[in-house]
Amino acid sequence: MFSVLSVASAFGNRNEGVFGGILKLSPEVRALCEEVRRFIEKEVEPRSRWIEEHDAIPDELVAKARGIGLFGLTIPEEYGGIGLDLAGKCAIEEEMGRTNYGFASFIGNHTGIATTGIVALGSATLKRRYLPRMATGEWIGCFALTEPQAGSDPSALRTTAVKKGDRWVLNGEKIYVTNAGVARVFTVMAVTDRAKGIRGISAFVIERGFPGLAVGRNELKMGMHGCTTAPLAFTDCDVPPENLLGPEGMGYVQALKTLTMGRVTIAARCAGMMDKLIERSIEYMRMRTQGGRRLSEYQGLQWMLADMAVARDAARLLTARAIETILRGERGTLEASAAKLYATEALGKVVDSAVQIHGGMGYMREAGIETTYRDARITRIYEGTSEIQRNIIAAQLLKDE
Ligand SMILES: Cc1cc2nc3c(=O)[nH]c(=O)nc-3n(C[C@H](O)[C@H](O)[C@H](O)COP(=O)(O)OP(=O)(O)OC[C@H]3O[C@@H](n4cnc5c(N)ncnc54)[C@H](O)[C@@H]3O)c2cc1C
Known part of the structure; x- marks a missing residue:
């Protein structure tokens, strides 16, 4: 397990100026993020359309993910995993947000809510039986x-x-x-x-x-x-x-803890999704010409892009606050709900703007933006709807009364 002092914000790798003061990436987590980024570009992205159309993940991709240890991200090293803490897990989630959402969910769920309870509460017998096989991805x-x-x-x-x-x-x-x-x-x-x-x-x-x-x-x-x-x-x-x-x-109490951490990881993934959408929108605005000017020269679209970037950065900051609060030993209930609520709702707006910037192309399957438009919708529903996050935040604000 990496400690909070040495680890890992999801954010340091691309935005050190902004996030470096909150949490820092250890060299190990930084290297892992880079490995995951290469894996995504080389192995996941080329298969993304196939996954989307067949509603399945090809066996050879699962085998390759097993090869780089993706299934054991949060399982302690003594059981064959990598032993990332919440910060490290979020760092990887942000990377995973940049690729196929079904694949990211498959890995994210397995290494998140499916694993957290066994790691935190499992007896030695349960841990020995399940964790080593879950760490290799033999058992999902x-x-x-x-x-x-x-x-x-x-x-x-x-x-x-x-x-x-x-x-x-x-x-x-x-x-x-x-x-x-x-x-x-x-x-x-x-x-x-x-x-x-x-x-x-x-x-x-x-x-x-x-x-x-x-x-x-x-x-x-x-x-x-x-x-x-x-x-x-x-x-x-x-x-x-x-x-x-x-x-x-103690099942429900544990489920709440599991879901609290799950919410932070969803927020981190949303930040990654926004980052990718912004990157793609910039590329398109620079490439596409209309009315004799590049789209990047139109102020209306520039402002849209600026709002997208601010939303992404605010999501990262709220996520970083939630990570830091939880790793400090506090529950982080409000912080986790605030990160999830903001990041998932911001993602909805950012993906809508990305479709708009791409015009008709944004609506076409081939561009892949419409896939993210549909994928993004679930983030406001599962692991607690937006309304439930607001209820939780309000209850925390009012709890002393
Ligand atoms: C694709 C997908 C994957 C999922 N994966 C899992 C999983 O792995 N494990 C698992 O256990 N569950 C999973 N879920 C379930 C998910 O967590 C629930 O769907 C979610 O919590 C909402 O519950 P519900 O669908 O019953 O909606 P409802 O609770 O019926 O809510 C309907 C509407 O009412 C609102 N509402 C309800 N209560 C209140 C309230 N008190 N105050 C204000 N508004 C309220 C909701 O916000 C929503 O808008 C998954 C769901 C989906 C769609």
Whole structure:
């Protein structure tokens, strides 16, 4: 694990003047970011259209990602991973924001909410069984909290886990589970004691192949193509006692911590997406001529570009603040929600401007901007909608009253 003093802002690599004072990249993380950038350009970008059209990630790309250790980013070195902390993870997320969103989500989910709980709360037995295989990408992970009647309000969960002898028996259903289609390891929230409310929700690590777990059909989505999203059904699903993750009743509390960190990483990815859109818009404005002038000479478009850059930088600063707060040992609830809220909403505006700057070309599949336009929409919905982020921020502001 790199320490906060030596690591890694997502931001230092391109904007040191702005971010250098907040968090610094260690040479190791800087080198890793460069390696990921090369990997994206050489391996992911050429396959991006294929991923988009086939709604799948080619096996050879998964094999290449395994080759550079992408699946083990956040898993401690003793279990075969790279052991990045939140700052390092965000540095990579910003890089990943510059490429195919489905691929970035696949890796980001596995190395984020699917892994964080096992790393933080797993017993030695659980860690030894799952983390080494997850670090190599042999086993993919996912995180299942949402249910048909429990989206923004996870306290309405109905999936139950009941103790029979020394084993747990799960019944219920989950929906919209990212990576479920390809996952082997499922972190699942279930009610173990309804009378205790959210303190009666526990987390379990469930393996594909446990009797009573069924994974449903991959959903067809607006964007995020290549990354599977599927429902799960538990029918008397038999779970061994050692697969309870952390203390009984601590599942929801842990889920909140996991989601808090997840929100920061989404904000970092959004900053990367904005950066790429700005880069592409500058290229297009310099290249395209209309009315005898380059687009870059029109003040209306220059101002659009200026607003895009300010939004990206503000997103990076809020993300850096959230990272720094959490790595200092504070919860960072407000900071993480503020970063996610701002970055995801700013991305919506930035991608809209990027389409506008590209004119008709922005609307065409071939330019790839419309793909980002669709992909960007999910960031305001999952891991807590924008409305829920506002609720969280307001609750933090008012909590002493
Ligand atoms: C592609 C995709 C991938 C996902 N991946 C995962 C995953 O891996 N694991 C997982 O567990 N879940 C996952 N989700 C679920 C996601 O987190 C939920 O969809 C999200 O939290 C919103 O819940 P909901 O869809 O039930 O919407 P609802 O909660 O029904 O919300 C509908 C609308 O009401 C608003 N609203 C609801 N409550 C309030 C309130 N209290 N105050 C103000 N407004 C409110 C919402 O903001 C929204 O605008 C995924 C979803 C999608 C679409």
